[in-house]
Amino acid sequence: MNEHRDLLENVGERFAFPDQAFERLARRRDRKRRNQRIAAGVVGITVFVAAVWIVTTGGPFDRALTPGASVPATTPPSVTDPAPDVTPRPGAVGFIGLAPVGATPSAPEHGELVLSLYGRSTTDGGRFRAWVYADGRIIWDMEGDFPYGANASTTGLLEQHLTPEGVERIRSEIVSTGLFAHDLTLLSGRVREDASGIQQPVGIIWGTIQVRGGDRLVSVTWSNPEMYPQDPGIVATPEQSTALERLDALLTHPESWLPASAWEDEEITAYVPSRYAVCYSATDRALGASRMVSLLPPTAQNLLGDRDRTRYGASDTGIYCSVVTTGEARGLAETYDAAGLRLDDRSINSRLGYLVESPDLPHGEVSIYFEPYLPDDQFLLCSPCG
Amino acid sequence: MAEPLSFEAFFEAEARTLFRRLCAVTGNSAEAEEIMQDAFLALWERWDRIETIQDPTAYLYRTAMNVFRKRSRRATLALRRVLSPAAEPTPFAEIDMQQDVVAALAELTSRQRAALVLTDVMDYSSEEAGRALGVSAGTVRGLASRARATLRRQVGEQT
Numbered sequence: 001m002n003e004h005r006d007l008l009e010n011v012g013e014r015f016a017f018p019d020q021a022f023e024r025l026a027r028r029r030d031r032k033r034r035n036q037r038i039a040a041g042v043v044g045i046t047v048f049v050a051a052v053w054i055v056t057t058g059g060p061f062d063r064a065l066t067p068g069a070s071v072p073a074t075t076p077p078s079v080t081d082p083a084p085d086v087t088p089r090p091g092a093v094g095f096i097g098l099a100p101v102g103a104t105p106s107a108p109e110h111g112e113l114v115l116s117l118y119g120r121s122t123t124d125g126g127r128f129r130a131w132v133y134a135d136g137r138i139i140w141d142m143e144g145d146f147p148y149g150a151n152a153s154t155t156g157l158l159e160q161h162l163t164p165e166g167v168e169r170i171r172s173e174i175v176s177t178g179l180f181a182h183d184l185t186l187l188s189g190r191v192r193e194d195a196s197g198i199q200q201p202v203g204i205i206w207g208t209i210q211v212r213g214g215d216r217l218v219s220v221t222w223s224n225p226e227m228y229p230q231d232p233g234i235v236a237t238p239e240q241s242t243a244l245e246r247l248d249a250l251l252t253h254p255e256s257w258l259p260a261s262a263w264e265d266e267e268i269t270a271y272v273p274s275r276y277a278v279c280y281s282a283t284d285r286a287l288g289a290s291r292m293v294s295l296l297p298p299t300a301q302n303l304l305g306d307r308d309r310t311r312y313g314a315s316d317t318g319i320y321c322s323v324v325t326t327g328e329a330r331g332l333a334e335t336y337d338a339a340g341l342r343l344d345d346r347s348i349n350s351r352l353g354y355l356v357e358s359p360d361l362p363h364g365e366v367s368i369y370f371e372p373y374l375p376d377d378q379f380l381l382c383s384p385c386g
Numbered sequence: 387m388a389e390p391l392s393f394e395a396f397f398e399a400e401a402r403t404l405f406r407r408l409c410a411v412t413g414n415s416a417e418a419e420e421i422m423q424d425a426f427l428a429l430w431e432r433w434d435r436i437e438t439i440q441d442p443t444a445y446l447y448r449t450a451m452n453v454f455r456k457r458s459r460r461a462t463l464a465l466r467r468v469l470s471p472a473a474e475p476t477p478f479a480e481i482d483m484q485q486d487v488v489a490a491l492a493e494l495t496s497r498q499r500a501a502l503v504l505t506d507v508m509d510y511s512s513e514e515a516g517r518a519l520g521v522s523a524g525t526v527r528g529l530a531s532r533a534r535a536t537l538r539r540q541v542g543e544q545t
Contacts, residue, residue: 004506004537007487008499012406014481014488015415021405022397028423029430120431127431206431228428230448283398319392346394364399367392385393385433 022346030153033125033143035198093148094141094156094270097352098329098370105274105326106159111135111375113217115171118386119207121251127386128251132170133375136162136264139271142253148268153349157271157372160254166262171211174250177243180211180218188236188244189224201227203241204248220247273372276329277379278304279321283364289320292366295356297339300332312381321371321379329370336368344369350384393433397426400443404450407507411454411500413477413492421457425450447508451500451518458496490540494533501529 018024099105111133118129126143133139141157150156162170174180189203206223222244223231236244250257255266280292289311293304307322324332336354344353344367353369373379401422408418428449432439439445478492491499497519504515505526512523512530519526 004502004534007537007541008410008491008503008507009406011478011481011488011491012408012410015406015409015418017402017405018415018419021401021419022394024419025397025423025426029427032427228431228449229452230428230445231432279392281392281395283395285399344394364395367395369392380434382393382434384430386431 026346038125089151091147092150092156093268094150094154094158096150096154096156096348096350098276098333099270099272099326101330103270103272105272106137106139106375108135109274109375110377111137113210113212113374113376113378114167115174115209115211116217117207117209117251119209119222119248119251120205120386121207121248122201122203122205122245123249124252125205126252128253129386130254131374131376132162132167134167135375136164136167137375138162138254139374140254146253151349155253157273158268159271160266160268161264162258162262163264166258166264169262170250170258174209174211174247177246179220179240179243179247180209180213183218184220185233186220186222186236186240186244187225187231187233188222188241189226191224191226199227204244206231207248207251209247209250222247271372273374274326275373276324276326277321277371277373278324278329278332278368279319279371279381280304280366280368281319282361282366284361285318287361287366292320292356292368295358295360295366296368297335297341299335303328303332319381321381323373333370341368347384393430396429396433396442400446401426404446407503408450408454410491410507411503412496413479413499415480417457421450421453424453447504448518451504452520454496454500455520487537487541490537493536493540495529498529498533498536501526502533505530506534 112135114132114134116129116131120127124142124144128140128142130138130140138160139157140160141155143154145152146155148155148158179186189201189205191199192202194200201224204222204224206228208219208221210217210219212218221233222236223233225231225233225235255268260266280289282292289309290305293301296304303324304322307324309320309322312319312321333352341354341356344355347353347369351369351371353367356366356368358365371380371383404425405415405418405422408421409415412418412421425446429439429442429446432445476492477496478488481488494502500519501515504510504518505512510518512526515526515530516523521529
């Protein structure tokens with residue numbers, strides 16, 4: 001049977017692999033998302049009005065809530081090309097990479113997570129993540145070009161403050177869908193082809209919401225099986241699909257759907273972490289953590305060699321991460337700069353990372369990057385993802 | 387269980403092989419790149435939940451084959467609409483057609499080549515290949531069997 005293996009592999013090798021394949025992939029992603037946002041904008045106004053009505057009035061499902069006094073004005077996301085410009089712009093609030101010197105870390109350092117939202121909404125099309133803490137903090141970021149965003153691609157992590165009632169309002173809003181009795185993974189939605197022949201999602205795209213129930217977080221995950229046919233899950237009932245579409249409308253920047261009364265302080269500030277994860281992984285899967293660290297400049301070897309590290313993965317290969325303070329992270333970045341390590345420009349609009357290239361690494365490089373810690377002691381394993 | 391890498395590292399590790407195999411399926415580098423990109427983009431969106439994906443490489447290939455299948459279906463429908471055979475690019479036209487094996491591969495349908503790549507190159511069972519291509523295991527066996535027979539005949543005649 002394998003007489004044809006070499007034949008097929010050899011034929012494939014005759015085609016030239018595209019130059020700058022990753023950069024082309026990233027540009028395709030940006031184009032695709034821009035198209036989704038444009039398409040979402042057409043239907044978004046309707047959904048947005050519905051979402052505002054639901055949240056400010058309690059809508060058809062939460063009659064106990066008092067109507068909100070007003071709804072903060074929202075800034076619709078721009079749909080200009082977000083691809084190349086990653087430089088901070090005047091008026092930017094969010095930032096990418098390490099906190100600016102002198103920035104005050106978010107307080108308190110630790111907080112109990114009440115709920116998290118993560119996904120891509122048909123209302124907007126940009127990926128949205130938010131973490132809501134019992135102390136009222138809502139930390140969030142969103143893809144897209146916003147005046148206060150870190151760059152043309154993303155807001156960076158931002159922070160606002162909710163009242164205790166505001167926190168409970170979001171929580172009860174989510175729980176009232178009836179989906180959060182136990183963990184669920186649901187499939188729902190479909191696609192339609194628009195006039196340009198581009199497939200656009202209908203109903204939902206994908207998302208995950210976790211809500212605290214006692215001492216644990218209950219998780220509901222969903223995706224559109226026509227867009228992600230490999231995703232696991234059970235097919236949602238019509239009632240569940242309707243509930244998911246309500247949740248989908250929440251996957252967009254919070255000032256667009258929370259009433260003024262929910263805010264303790266609506267001012268958007270940058271989220272400044274107290275700690276970072278420094279993570280490293282190699283293209284060559286056989287390369288272990290110690291070997292990767294040994295390729296770093298001596299100062300970094302001294303710091304990371306002795307530091308506890310967590311491995312993400314079942315085998316002894318994968319991503320390794322250690323916790324460092326902001327000061328240590330700055331020291332490491334200065335060391336990498338001084339050693340002439342190349343910035344990893346593949347994901348520079350989402351995180352600060354470097355590439356270690358060496359003659360000892362004939363099959364690729366080691367990437368080493370910083371990810372911010374959140375108040376519930378989790379860090380973002382992959383800022384550019386989603 | 388997954389062996390997570392950074393997404394960029396995963397791309398570097400897998401992209402060339404996937405592209406090569408998609409070229410063998412489609413016979414066209416532009417189409418292969420688009421399918422490859424769609425498959426990687428789907429996985430990129432899930433990368434921070436990578437530990438919930440048992441085998442990212444298998445997910446990548448299944449997604450790529452699904453994209454290929456959908457594109458083939460759309461292309462067929464478009465062809466029926468416009469009745470223009472010229473709309474379909476000639477497979478393998480961009481590489482040396484004088485080579486006997488390439489000419490032989492061009493004789494196969496893209497579905498036959500896909501079945502062959504999945505079963506003979508990637509060692510998928512007929513059931514696994516069928517799931518990736520959205521057809522039954524029996525159909526995969528039929529496609530692969532006809533493909534092998536054509537290749538043996540064509541290559542045999544020319545050597």
